[in-house]
Amino acid sequence: MAAKGPNNLMRSRIVMLTLAFVAIGFGLVAVRLLYMQVFRNDFYVQQATTLQTRDTLVTPNRGTIYDANMQVLAESASVARITVNPKAVIDESKVNKGIPAEQQQQELAQILADTLELDYDTVLGKIKRTDTQYQIIAQKVDKDTENALYEKLEAAGCGNAVYSEPDTKRYYKYGAFLSTVLGYVNDDNVGVYGLESEYESELAGTAGRIVRAQNAKNQDMPYDYQQYIPATDGNSLVLTIDSDIQNILEKHLETALADNPNARDGVSGIVMDVKTGAVLAMANLPDFDPNQPRVISDERYLNELKETVQKLLEEAGVSAEIPDKYYQEGGLDNLPESVQNNEALVDALTDARTEELYKMWYNPVVTDTYEPGSTFKLMNVATAYELGVVHAEDTFYCGGSMMVGDWKEPIKCHNTNGHGSQTLTQAVMNSCNVAMMQIVAKTGRERFYDFFKAFGMNSRTGIDLPNESPGIFFDVEDSTSWNEVSLAVSSFGQRFQVTPIQMASMISAIVDDGRLKKPYLVREVLNADGSIKSTAETEVVRQVISEDTSAYMRDTMLQVVESGTGKNAYVPGYRVGGKTATSEILKEAEDVEDRYTASFIGVAPMDDPQIVVLVAISDLPESSPHGGGALAAPVVGRIMEDVLPYIGVTPVYTDEENDRRELTVPGVVGSTQEQAASTLQQAGFAYRVVGSGDTVTDQVPASGVRIPASGKVILYMGEDKPAEQIEVPDLTGLTPDECRDTLEQYGLYLKQKGVASSQITGNTTASRQSPAKGTKVNIGAVVTVEFSDTTGVDDR
Structure with missing residues (x-):
């Protein structure tokens, strides 16, 4: 009996089911396409773009930093960033020739590692x-190395x-x-x-972009498929x-640091208009x-780090x-x-090293606070004089303490023996704490x-520098903090803290007719094309004291150097x-x-102040020389x-300085x-x-040489002067007269420097000489x- 085929009803059902499945399938596809192209269009476009293109940032040239004379201090140069697309490293044609993928990766890694x-x-x-198309291998690669790599x-x-x-x-053209x-x-x-950092927004510029199309093998397409958006270079600073004054400052600070190796926090200085x-x-x-x-080269920081590391190793057992590396x-x-x-130990060592790096990077002139000590007496006296509670002719008695x-003590x-009776000017010249406490008591808290x-x-x-500190003072709202005793010690600059830049600004105001000005470092900002974008102007913050008070303070500060504790800052010919x-x-x-x-804070010339100079030698032990008049003033x-x-x-030069004239x-x-x-x-x-000849046959010094006016010229009459060279003697510790005679x-x-001749005592001795x-x-x-x-330079 023959098998029956599907009847018409079954055929109809099969057709209907088929059509239903087809409709459902197309419907799902349509819904998915609608979802992808309408609701998630941006996402999938981005994904496709990522697979089909390579987007590269173009770093702009950072603005140049110039000194006041347009000497370049910091500038940017073109270099290369070397990157790899890991997905494109393996060449399938090489794999087919028997070169395994891993071997290709290793060969490329070896070339990159060796060359870079x-x-x-x-x-x-x-x-x-291989899960990414972009890996940075090296940055800041110079052109020679880049060319060698590609070869x-x-x-x-x-x-x-x-x-x-x-x-x-x-x-940075001049290193440190x-x-x-x-x-x-x-x-x-x-x-x-x-x-x-402070001027990042001006210096940085705006990055550009290069967008390149890539084929299925992750290779760049021809330039027709490339889009280039140029970078905008940064602005420059003047x-x-x-630089010449900076060189002078750094040179003398280096000498100060060498002379005071026990200064745990080093030395700082500022020269300001x-x-x-x-x-x-x-x-x-x-x-x-x-x-x-990130390289630590200074022995001071290295020794500190070594001590800390050894402690950490001992603690970790x-x-x-x-x-050393x-x-x-x-x-x-x-x-x-x-x-x-x-x-844990690695983390501790890293923290210790980072702490030393921070010490290197910080700028103590603006970031670190310190107790100003006796330099602050100038503010105390200027305030009292301005208020009229003290006058130039007033006298103050010091018996050594008060x-x-x-306070129980x-x-x-x-000067624990006391200064006796002294005028207001003499009290400043003597740096008398007792007189300062008497003066501030008249002013009041x-x-x-x-x-x-x-x-x-x-x-x-x-x-215009980052991380500036505001200083630390007593809590004036708390009577247990801000009281009669804290006022007294404030009069001579103790138990509160300020920054060196605050002190330099304050002293500038005192000597410049009482005008407090905002200090600044950037004179001009230049556009990328060299045109001037902005120029800094002198900003007077406020008038603090009168011109009369300022004039008195200038004369008093002059007396400190000519006859007081600042005698070691004396410079002949300059006030x-x-x-x-x-x-x-x-x-x-x-x-x-x-x-x-x-x-020490110095100002010159006092008849028309131009510059203020502050030098601080920080964190000295009592067992070492540590006086400001002896160490910082010179x-x-x-x-x-x-x-x-x-x-x-x-x-x-005054008549008293004739011996210093050349x-x-x-x-x-x-x-x-x-x-x-x-x-x-x-x-x-x-x-x-x-x-004993008839005429001068030679002379010393030769014609045109400049020597001190006190020097004698040697006349050789019929004789030749000695041809052999002379070995300079050691003059350390000798008095001026002994040096001259020797x-x-x-x-x-002898060219004599330091200490005015009128202030020379039996304790005035040679501290350095040149030639050595x-x-x-x-x-x-x-x-x-x-x-x-x-003698007479103590100032605590």
Whole structure:
């Protein structure tokens, strides 16, 4: 019997089911397409674009930073960023020829690691990230290295997945010069610290883009499929910093640091234009090289880090030798394997090293606060004088100490024997604490704090640098904090803290007719095309004291240097004024003796103030020399001596300074003794004769040489002067007269620096000389000797 086929009803049902399935299928597809193309259109377009294109950022050229004379301090240069598309590394045609995919990855990793000096395993790990099309292999690659890389890749036939993107690298032309002011940029060209951070929005510019289409093999399509959006370069900065003045400041701070190796927090200094608030120089030592900001090279920081690391190893119970490379450069790879495996210890070591880096990067002139000590007495006196509660003719008695309020112990003056009766000016010259407490008591707490605020000492100055501190003062709302005793110690700058930039601004206001100005570092902002975008102008914040008070303070500050505790800042021919300070600082837990900051603030010339110079030598132990008058004042004097003639201030010598004046020696060879004597006398020189000929056959010094007016010219009559060179003697510790006599015996001349002749005592001795002892020089050479004095320079 034949099998029955489907009847018509079954056929109809099959057709209906088929049509239903088809309708449902197309419906689902339609719904999915609607969902993808309407509701999730942006998402899928982005996904498709990601697969079909490669988007590269074009780094803009960061703006240049110039000094006041348009010398380049920081600039950017074109370099390359090397990237890899891991999905395009494996060439299937090579796989078909028997070269495994893994071997291709390893070969490329080896070439990249060797040429770019990278870790092979790290590079290989990035190449194996086939879940992405973009891996950065190296940044800031110079052109020579980039070209060498592509030559090797071409020779090996494995460069299809390697790309070179335009990038920029920041170069700091003079290394560590001005580093704590400039700051640095990180690997992403973003400013960190300093002006680089403060002016990031001006310097950075706007990144551009290169969008390239790619084919199915992840290879770039022809240029017709490329879109280029150019980068906009950043604006440039013109600073108020004068590189020549900055060099002077850094040179003398280096000497100060070398002379005071126990200064735990190093040395800081600032030179500022009194009349405008423009910062001409600012430096802190030790410093760092912004070209290698994470490298620690200074022995001070390295030794601190080594001590901390050893403690951490002992606490962790780990015995390991940490190589110097880790201390200098950091990095997990530079640690012994036994340490690398201890995650907690690695974190602690990293934190310790980071703390030292922060010390390098910070700018203490604006970020760190300190107890100003006796330099603050100038504000105390200016306030009282302005209020009329004290006058120039008033007298103050100091018996060596004074009882204040309910304080159980007498508050001492640095001169515990007392200064006796003294005028207001003499009290400042003597840096008398007792007189300052008597003066501030006349002012009172409320008015003293009013002027403290008016001078800007409780707020940031607004200088264009990041991380500025506002200072730390007593809680004036709390009578247990702000009372009679705290007012007394405030009168001589103790138990509160301010920043060096606040002090420099305050002193500038005191000597510049009472006008407080906002300090600044950037004079102009330039557009990318070099045109001027903006120019800084002097900003007078407020009038704090009168011109009359300012005039009195200028004269008083002059007396401090000419006859008081600041005698070591004296510069012949210039009217330098200032104030010394030796301020106590809080001891750290491990300290066994008291610590101090030695500082000096100088202003010159006092008849028309142009510059203020502050130098602080920070965190000195009591067992070391630590007086501001002995340590910091000479440094300011050296800076003044170099800067004042540079900015065009002509020295004017008084009659008392004739021994410091330098004169040009006239030529008298061929003259008779009588003729030579007359010529030398007219030029202002004495002379002595060697030999008995009729005419002068030679002379020392030679014609045209400048020597001190007190020097004698040697006339050789019929004899030749000695041809052999002379070894400079050691003059350290000798008095000025002893130095002059010693050098005369050698046929050398003394150029005397430091301490006015009228202030020389038995304790005035040579502290440094140039040329150094043992140096070979010709007869008639001038030896410069700096003298310092320890009498009457105490200022605590």
